Amino acid sequence: xxxxxxDTHHEEHPSGIMRWITTTNHKDIGTLYLWFAMIMxxxxxxxxxxxxxxxxxPGLQFVDPxxxxxxxxxxxxxxxxxxxxxxFTGLANWMIPIMIGGPDMALPRMxxxxxxxxxxxxxxxxxxxxxxxxxxxxGWTLYPPLSLQTGDAFPFLIFAIHFMGLSSIMxxxxxxxxxxNMRAPGMxxxxxxxxxxxxxxxxxxxxxxxxxxxxxxxMLLTDKFFGTSFFNAAGGGDPVMFQHIFWFFxxxxxxxxxxxxFGVVSAIIPTFARKPLFGYSSMVYATASIAFLSFxxxxxxxxxxGMPLAGEVFxxxxxxxxxVPTGVKVFNWVTTMWKGAMTFExxxxxxxxxxxxxxxxxxxxxxxxxxxxxxxYHDTYFVVAHFHYVLVPGSIFxxxxxxxxxxxxxxxNMYPETLGKIHFWLSTFFVNLTFFPMHFVxxxxxxxxxxxxxxxxxxxxxxxSIGAFGFGFAQLIFLYLIIKTIKGGKKATDQVWEGxxxxxxxxxxPPPYHSFNTPPAxx
Amino acid sequence: xxxxxxxxxTAKKLIFICFSMFLFSFALIxxxxxxxxxxxxNGNTSNLKEKSDINLxxxxxxxxxxxxxxxxxxxxxQNLEFKPSEFQIEVVPGKIYSTYYVATNKSKSxxxxxxxxxxxxxxxxxxxxxxxxxxxxxxxFKPGEVVKLPIYFAVDEKLPNRIKTLTLSYSFFESAKxxxxx
Amino acid sequence: MFLIKNLMFFITSAxxxxxxxxxxxxxxxxxxxTDISQEVFDLHMLILWICxxxxxxxxxxxxxxxxxxRKSRGVTPAQFHESTSLEFLWTVVPFVILIGMAIPATxxxxxxxxxxxxEIHIKITGYQWLxxxxxxxxxxxxxxxxxxxxxxxxxxxxKNINYLQEVDNQLIVPVNKKIRFLLxxxxxLHAWWxxxxxxxxxxxxxxxxxxxxxxxxxxxxxxxxxxxxxxxHGFMPIVIKAVDEDEYEEWITASEAKISGVAKVNK
Ligand SMILES: [Cu+2]
Numbered sequence: 024x025x026x027x028x029x030d031t032h033h034e035e036h037p038s039g040i041m042r043w044i045t046t047t048n049h050k051d052i053g054t055l056y057l058w059f060a061m062i063m064x065x066x067x068x069x070x071x072x073x074x075x076x077x078x079x080x081p082g083l084q085f086v087d088p089x090x091x092x093x094x095x096x097x098x099x100x101x102x103x104x105x106x107x108x109x110x111f112t113g114l115a116n117w118m119i120p121i122m123i124g125g126p127d128m129a130l131p132r133m134x135x136x137x138x139x140x141x142x143x144x145x146x147x148x149x150x151x152x153x154x155x156x157x158x159x160x161x162g163w164t165l166y167p168p169l170s171l172q173t174g175d176a177f178p179f180l181i182f183a184i185h186f187m188g189l190s191s192i193m194x195x196x197x198x199x200x201x202x203x204n205m206r207a208p209g210m211x212x213x214x215x216x217x218x219x220x221x222x223x224x225x226x227x228x229x230x231x232x233x234x235x236x237x238x239x240x241x242m243l244l245t246d247k248f249f250g251t252s253f254f255n256a257a258g259g260g261d262p263v264m265f266q267h268i269f270w271f272f273x274x275x276x277x278x279x280x281x282x283x284x285f286g287v288v289s290a291i292i293p294t295f296a297r298k299p300l301f302g303y304s305s306m307v308y309a310t311a312s313i314a315f316l317s318f319x320x321x322x323x324x325x326x327x328x329g330m331p332l333a334g335e336v337f338x339x340x341x342x343x344x345x346x347v348p349t350g351v352k353v354f355n356w357v358t359t360m361w362k363g364a365m366t367f368e369x370x371x372x373x374x375x376x377x378x379x380x381x382x383x384x385x386x387x388x389x390x391x392x393x394x395x396x397x398x399x400y401h402d403t404y405f406v407v408a409h410f411h412y413v414l415v416p417g418s419i420f421x422x423x424x425x426x427x428x429x430x431x432x433x434x435x436n437m438y439p440e441t442l443g444k445i446h447f448w449l450s451t452f453f454v455n456l457t458f459f460p461m462h463f464v465x466x467x468x469x470x471x472x473x474x475x476x477x478x479x480x481x482x483x484x485x486x487x488s489i490g491a492f493g494f495g496f497a498q499l500i501f502l503y504l505i506i507k508t509i510k511g512g513k514k515a516t517d518q519v520w521e522g523x524x525x526x527x528x529x530x531x532x533p534p535p536y537h538s539f540n541t542p543p544a545x546x
Numbered sequence: 547x548x549x550x551x552x553x554x555x556t557a558k559k560l561i562f563i564c565f566s567m568f569l570f571s572f573a574l575i576x577x578x579x580x581x582x583x584x585x586x587x588n589g590n591t592s593n594l595k596e597k598s599d600i601n602l603x604x605x606x607x608x609x610x611x612x613x614x615x616x617x618x619x620x621x622x623x624q625n626l627e628f629k630p631s632e633f634q635i636e637v638v639p640g641k642i643y644s645t646y647y648v649a650t651n652k653s654k655s656x657x658x659x660x661x662x663x664x665x666x667x668x669x670x671x672x673x674x675x676x677x678x679x680x681x682x683x684x685x686x687f688k689p690g691e692v693v694k695l696p697i698y699f700a701v702d703e704k705l706p707n708r709i710k711t712l713t714l715s716y717s718f719f720e721s722a723k724x725x726x727x728x
Numbered sequence: 729m730f731l732i733k734n735l736m737f738f739i740t741s742a743x744x745x746x747x748x749x750x751x752x753x754x755x756x757x758x759x760x761x762t763d764i765s766q767e768v769f770d771l772h773m774l775i776l777w778i779c780x781x782x783x784x785x786x787x788x789x790x791x792x793x794x795x796x797x798r799k800s801r802g803v804t805p806a807q808f809h810e811s812t813s814l815e816f817l818w819t820v821v822p823f824v825i826l827i828g829m830a831i832p833a834t835x836x837x838x839x840x841x842x843x844x845x846x847e848i849h850i851k852i853t854g855y856q857w858l859x860x861x862x863x864x865x866x867x868x869x870x871x872x873x874x875x876x877x878x879x880x881x882x883x884x885x886x887k888n889i890n891y892l893q894e895v896d897n898q899l900i901v902p903v904n905k906k907i908r909f910l911l912x913x914x915x916x917l918h919a920w921w922x923x924x925x926x927x928x929x930x931x932x933x934x935x936x937x938x939x940x941x942x943x944x945x946x947x948x949x950x951x952x953x954x955x956x957x958x959x960x961h962g963f964m965p966i967v968i969k970a971v972d973e974d975e976y977e978e979w980i981t982a983s984e985a986k987i988s989g990v991a992k993v994n995k
């Protein structure tokens with residue numbers, strides 16, 4: 024998105040494709056990450072549409088059940104590791120050095136590697152679609168023994184996950200080093216924008232849990248090919264052990280996917296309310312306590328594996344506790360809006376949409392925490408509805424809000440406002456049409472990950488499928504809008520938004536190739 | 547360039563955390579077993595696979611009686627029939643009891659393998675003490691052979707009161723399926 | 729426009745179908761036919777309503793703000809950004825509400841974990857992709873798998889009302905007696921789930937899990953495998969038929985006699 028940046032500068036860097044391959048510039052790498060996420064978003068979306076087509080009506084119409092399972096598995100892996108995580112890393116690359124008044128990321132060479140690993144990892148993952156035995160179909164959670172039944176794709180799956188993990192660990196190390204060492208003089212930790220704060224905490228989570236996932240999948244690999252029995256009862260292992268390891272990674276991972284969006288929303292709401300963020304320090308503490316709690320709640324994903332009573336009760340209580348800091352955040356956002364002077368440009372719309380729909384996802388999350396009720400919800404469409412509410416109108420909406428918010432800064436051009444608003448309203452309508460009915464079919468007894476269902480679930484599945492197609496097509500507007508804005512449009516001012524505060528708005532739009540060669544003065 | 551050094555130092559620290567967490571993921575397995583031993587979480591069966599030397603004091607016979615049930619899971623029913631001789635026995639905690647399973651090799655070849663135990667409710671597994679069990683070592687059955695496989699066991703007196711029924715289950719896995727090394 | 733037209737059509741037709749056949753209540757969790765399933769339902773509704781009330785308050789405040797505090801109304805923004813008492817309040821109040829939810833939830837959970845005084849013990853084994861039921865202490869044991877014909881699945885024949893939730897051999901149990909299920913699996917993970925009984929637990933190869941139930945009303949209850957178990961995960965339903973005690977005794981005696989009869993003939 025920065026392709027128009029910098030014709031006036033006398034920076035030396037290769038042009039054409041080599042510029043992008045060899046770049047160590049934080050903005051270039053940020054742009055690469057964001058485009059990568061965009062491409063993966065459409066690939067993962069296409070997989071979702073295969074799923075929704077098959078589920079449009081009862082009966083098997085389009086795909087084989089095995090391929091259906093591959094689609095659910097790959098859709099999840101692509102959306103989590105290929106869309107949300109790279110998009111946030113892209114935003115981090117673009118914005119963190121600017122927000123803290125630094126010249127670039129701390130470790131530019133590593134920054135380049137951490138991006139370029141990703142296309143390799145995903146080529147490897149996607150190539151499994153054409154392999155003998157099909158793509159991985161055991162769910163993105165990779166539970167053994169089922170995941171060990173994967174065909175030729177298995178080692179490719181594991182190594183792809185290793186590479187994705189490596190990429191995000193390197194990205195996280197870079198973020199931490201940047202935030203700790205590259206701040207402009209006077210930029211104390213408690214003066215940092217919340218986006219920087221949430222990313223700092225996210226980066227620590229990544230560094231702590233991605234290696235655990237790597238360890239878990241390595242054990243799967245040795246179980247399959249080298250005769251170990253970590254998870255095999257016949258050899259003295261325990262299949263449930265994998266679930267413990269996986270969710271020890273997996274639950275912090277859930278917060279990795281959502282914390283940066285808290286940062287984005289905390290930047291947008293005050294801007295358009297023209298009023299400072301309410302409760303800055305409690306926001307920081309709330310984020311930190313969510314991150315801490317995320318390490319002691321993992322087994323709420325496994326209430327039905329048959330844990331002893333004491334275990335179930337402990338994980339229920341710990342999980343319910345998370346509602347407290349999360350609630351604090353929502354209350355703070357609403358209070359920030361209270362008595363402001365709001366306008367509703369597209370970024371604000373997406374941010375408000377985020378708060379409402381993320382909270383709905385939070386409510387269903389609270390319901391899922393109640394162990395006896397979870398026995399009914401577990402592995403049904405109720406869960407699917409829950410995590411899609413926190414991930415699609417949650418994380419994805421926050422990413423879109425961020426794109427609209429900073430696009431004028433990145434490109435120097437204003438995006439077409441009406442089109443942005445159309446994109447928002449279509450997305451919001453269709454996202455609810457897709458995921459709200461899933462609560463009902465889940466409660467009525469439809470398990471997740473099934474290619475065909477009994478007749479009582481038919482109507483709501485049809486509605487969900489229509490919603491999914493609508494949502495998918497609405498995203499083409501987003502793509503068109505971004506390309507159009509990069510190519511030209513009304514020139515953006517440096518300030519861009521009336522109420523905008525922060526170092527990024529002191530730079531020109533688009534900003535110079537190197538952000539702050541001389542550190543800015545901090546108020 | 548002082549800045550660069552600082553960055554590399556930070557990166558080194560973070561990489562160290564990464565490696566420790568990678569090792570920690572493997573350490574989770576023994577750690578988990580330790581936690582399970584202490585809490586009886588998730589039916590940790592390590593104690594079921596080895597001989598316990600317990601000091602049984604039968605001093606207090608006023609314990610409520612409880613039921614111990616025996617079931618089996620035949621992984622490959624066509625080749626090996628593997629069944630408990632009795633479904634349920636009434637026991638008093640602290641006393642030693644014995645029962646046996648019967649294995650019948652219905653195939654035309656030698657079957658080698660091992661029985662893997664599991665107890666429900668799983669928090670009870672650490673209170674079921676085995677003095678002798680066929681599951682401690684690998685078994686071999688000649689074609690057509692019918693073998694009685696004995697167990698000697700006792701239920702620990704510390705078993706929580708609310709547990710009134712224990713079920714001991716064995717799944718017999720053939721060696722081809724049992725990994726050679728773990 | 730085409731899309732929107734179609735959409736309206738589908739939504740209205742869906743609504744019509746629903747009100748015609750089943751009614752909106754079928755979209756909620758079933759109340760079920762056991763004391764515990766009723767408790768679970770009540771818990772579910774309790775938390776749902778708590779969430780609704782909190783939602784109404786929070787979103788109400790937000791929408792009020794959206795309508796009243798907009799720049800186009802010519803307001804000047806306030807500049808407050810902190811209030812210790814307010815922040816303290818909305819940390820403590822949710823905490824208290826959570827405790828209010830946790831107490832009944834824990835009580836129900838303790839009841840769910842009480843398997844004492846069970847009279848009938850049934851072992852359930854998951855296979856890719858069918859279930860095996862063994863009535864322990866009898867010789868009755870059978871497999872239960874999907875009986876929906878392929879023609880219905882592949883849309884060559886009209887689907888019957890129990891499409892994908894019918895089996896060849898139903899699990900038959902008595903009402904008003906405590907039944908204890910022992911669960912295991914032969915291959916991969918499965919989960920045995922019957923919503924009306926509020927029972928769901930994973931079947932894990934090499935390990936056994938247990939759960940128990942007292943069914944209050946005779947009837948046929950349908951469930952399905954709830955843990956991804958491979959290609960036919962969506963095609964391994966559960967059908968359980970609860971009958972009067974006498975009828976159950978008759979059935980189990982007859983089945984035992986039939987099986988031992990078959991065994992004798994084979995010898
Ligand atoms: Cu299954």
